[in-house]
Amino acid sequence: MKNLFYSALTGIAMLCMPFAHVRGQAFTENFDDITLLAGNGWFLQNNSSPVGITNWFQGTSVANGxxxxxxxxxxxAYIGxxxxxxxGGSGIISTWLLTPNRTFRNGDVLTFYTRKPATPVGGTDYPDRLEVRLSTNGASTNVGAAGNNVGDFTTLLLSVNPTLVAGGYPFVxxxxxxxxxxxxxxxxxxxxFRYFVTGAGPSGTNSDYIGIDNVVYTPYVCPAFTVSPASVPNGxxxxxYSQNLSQTGALGAPNYAITAGALPPGLTLSAAGVISGTPTATGxxxxxxxxxxxxGCSGSRAYSITTVCPANPTSLNGLPALCSNDAPYALVEGLPGGGTYSGTGVSGGQFDPASGTQTITYDYTDPYGCSHSTSAAITVNTAPVVGFTAPAAACSNGTPFAITGGTPAGGTYSGTGVSGGQFDPASGTQSVTYTYTDANGCSNNAVASITVNTAPTVSFTAPADVCSDAAPFAITGGTPAGGTYSGTGVSGGQFDPASGTQTVTYNYTDVNGCTGSAVADITxxxxxxxxxxxxxxxxxxxxTITAPAGFVAYLWNTSATTQSITVTTSGTYSVTVTDANGCSNSDAVNFVTTFSVENTDGSKGLARIFPNPASSVLNVVFEGINTSEIRVEMLSLTGAVLFSEMLYPSAGNATRTYDMGAYAEGIYMLRFTHDNITRTQRVVVKK
Structure with missing residues (x-):
């Protein structure tokens, strides 16, 4: 079909046909003569790439091929x-047909008719596309400079066969x-109107032939607006406050605004028609x-809102019961805050209590200039009468004592040194307060002074260290004089030493009857x-006899002063030691020299003579002597026998003590004889 209509269409493009001209906003264009379009405000432009041999042209009737x-x-009478x-076959058709400049508003309606030739049976449909676009740039004719440009016409209102599919463009x-x-x-x-086809041209796979007819633009006519409700409530x-407004007549979403007068302060009108907020003024x-x-269509309604004062918001609750001797009371119970108080005894927001029931009034002006008031009674109880007689004088070192003397009973005491009803004395005149609270919670007090005499200053210097074997002695060193001593080992002012650190106390009582004491340790x-x-x-x-080490002095009964002595004669040896504290003690030990006595069977027994030297007695002991009798003889150095007697051992043992008191000092010989065996031992007598 492209080849069939090519020459015919180009040949009739300049035919002039009459058209209907519509003045004002509305227009109807039937394309009776497209040569008159420009004079009626239309604009035609071919922006195809590349530009072909045709633009928009006057339609060709079937009768004319x-x-x-x-x-x-x-x-x-259509435009094609x-x-x-x-x-060529790969061009871009972008042919523009612009309507006259108009002021568009929402609701305006544009209608038009379009079609393309029907595809013959067995023929090929070459897809076409028509776009309808909008420019909001006034009378601009800027459609760009190339096939893909749209210039100011950026808003696509409609696309007929937008994807260029065969059969997608209407055939009627x-x-x-x-x-x-x-x-x-x-x-x-x-x-x-934009005839917009890609892959277009005489040999292209797309683009054929379209017509547009009966374009009618009908401007939107504003309807009558109704704003509801007829009146709004007061506030x-x-x-x-919240009130919804509604309307009829708006196209699309309406927009509400105050265009005269003013809402009460604090209220606003939203664009959606809601009056809301909190009024802040009356009137x-x-x-x-x-x-x-x-x-651009609109409607209005006049309204009136009267805002009144809010309900009385004031309250005066919780006024306390006061006492007649209370300090002026700051009134804070009135709500909301910021008001003023008045009444008997009220000044500057303070109430000066006087016994009885008083009326308090609270006045308040709210933020909206409205005045409110409320009143309440306040009770003032009479304070109790309180007395206090001070206790007798005390001493500064006395123990805490319970205070009495306050009336009525049941109160509390306070002051220097007072805690839990107890008074802890401190030198001087101390002021003590007795406070009493009655059943109404009213308090009063009385004050008295307690004299506290200063306790005497007592000192005690302990005596020098003593040894535990020291004799009792009188204690001194306590001042002032005239006191008494007590403690472990103390009796009648005498101290009887006993090992250890002994604590002694010196007590003294002055003319005020105040007692002091001092303590010292006696070692x-x-x-x-x-x-x-x-x-x-x-x-x-x-x-060798050795005393323990560590002492500062040693004295033996032999007159030796060394730690050790060597003895050669039997007897008792003692030592007196003195330690670093000057304390002394003694101990003694017996030294006995033994000698053997032969038995007839060859064994040996044992004999001891002690003490030797002897002064008053002489002990003779035999052990393990296998005989029935032993003769004991005392001889002088000249051989004279001074005494002789027989001892009879029992089980081999025998013991005998001899009185040496009658013997003069000197050297004697003691002779033992048994079974023809004789043994002689030297004996010294020393008075």
Whole structure:
């Protein structure tokens, strides 16, 4: 079909046909003569890439070899475009037909008819596409400079066969309707028809032939607006207010605004038609609400809101019962805060209590200038009468004592040194307060002074250290004189030493009857411990006796002053030791020299003579002597027998003590004889 209509279409493009001209906003274009379009404000431009040999052209009737007749009017009364708008087979057809400049508003309606030739049986449909676009840039004819450009016509209102599919474009006259929407306000601009095909041209796979007819633009006519309700409720200052407004007549979402007068302060009108907020002033407020839509249509209604004072918000609760002797009381119970108080005894927000029941009034002006008031009674109880007689004088070192003397009973005491009803004396005149609270919670007090005499200053210097064997002695060193001593080992002013640290107390009482004391320790050193050990019995002729080490002095009964002595004669040996504290103690040990006595069977027995030297007695002991009798004889150095007697051992043992008191000092010989065996031992007598 592309080849069939090519020459015919180009040949009739300049035919002139009459058309209907519609003045004002509305217009109807039936394309009776497209040569008159420019004079009526239309604009035609071929922006194809590349540009072909045709632009928009006058329709061709079937009678003149065209593919179809017009929708209405003369058979050729339509406008057409075809594949010859570009060349070759891969071009872009972008042929523009712009309507006259109009001020568009939402609700405007554009209708038109379009079609393309029917495809013959067995023929090929070369897809076409038609776009309807909007420019909001006034009378602009800027459609860009190339096939892919749209210039100011960026808003796509409609696309017929947008994806260029075969059979997608109507083969019969079909009406399309476009309703303008989405404009924020009435806007000056143009509507454009764009024949837009890619892969187009005489040898292309797309683009054939389209016609447009009976384009009708009908401006939106504003309907009558109704704003509801007829009146709105009144409000209360300080209380939330909300009222929804409604309307009829707006196209799309309406927009509400105050266009005259004013709402009460604190209220606002939202664009959605809600009056809300909290009124902050009282009075009558007149205002006009206007509702409009994006089409520029509007309607109004006058309203009035009267805001009144809120209910009395004041309260005066919780006034305390006071006492007649209370200090002026700051009144804070009135609510809301910020008001003023008045009444008997009230000044500057303070109430000066006087016995009885008084009326307090609280006045308050709210933020909206409204005055409110409330009253309440306050009870003032008479304070109790309180007395206090001070206790007798005390001493500064006395123990805490319970205070008495306050009336009525049941109160509490306070002051220097007072705690828990007890008074802890401190020198001087101390002021003590007795406070009493009655059943009404009213308190009063009385004050008295307690004299506290200073206790005497007592000192005690302890005596020097003593040893535990010291004799009792009188204690001194306490001042002032005239006191008494007490403590471990103390009696009648005498101290009887006992080992250890002994605590002694000196007590003194002055003319005020106040007592003081001082304590000192008397150190009583124990006697040194000296132990010479067990008695020494040995067959040796001598032995060394050693006293314990660590003492500062040693004195033996032999007059030796060394720690050790060596003895050669039997007898008792003692030592006196003195330690670093000057305390002394003694111990003694017996030294006995033994000698053997032969038995007839060859065994040996043992004999001991002690003490030797002897002074008053002489002991003779036999052990292990295998005989029935032993003769004992005392001889002088000249051989004279001084005494002789027989001893009779029992089980081999025998013991005898001899009185040496009658013997003069000197050297004697003691002779033992048994079974023809004789043994002689030297004996010394020393007085």
């Amino acid at each position: 065209g593919p179809f007749d017009a929708y209405n009017g003369a058979a050729n 475009a075809n594949f010859n708008n570009t060349t 006259w079909t009406q399309y309707t476009i309703t303008v929407s989405g404009l924020p306000a009435p806007t000056s601009g143009r509507i454009a 209360t200052a300080g209380s939330l 009558t407020f007149n205002f006009t609400v206007t509702v409009n839509d994006n089409s 009583v050193h124990p006697l040194p411990v000296v132990n010479l050990g067990a008695d020494i019995t040995t067959p040796n002729a001598s032995a």
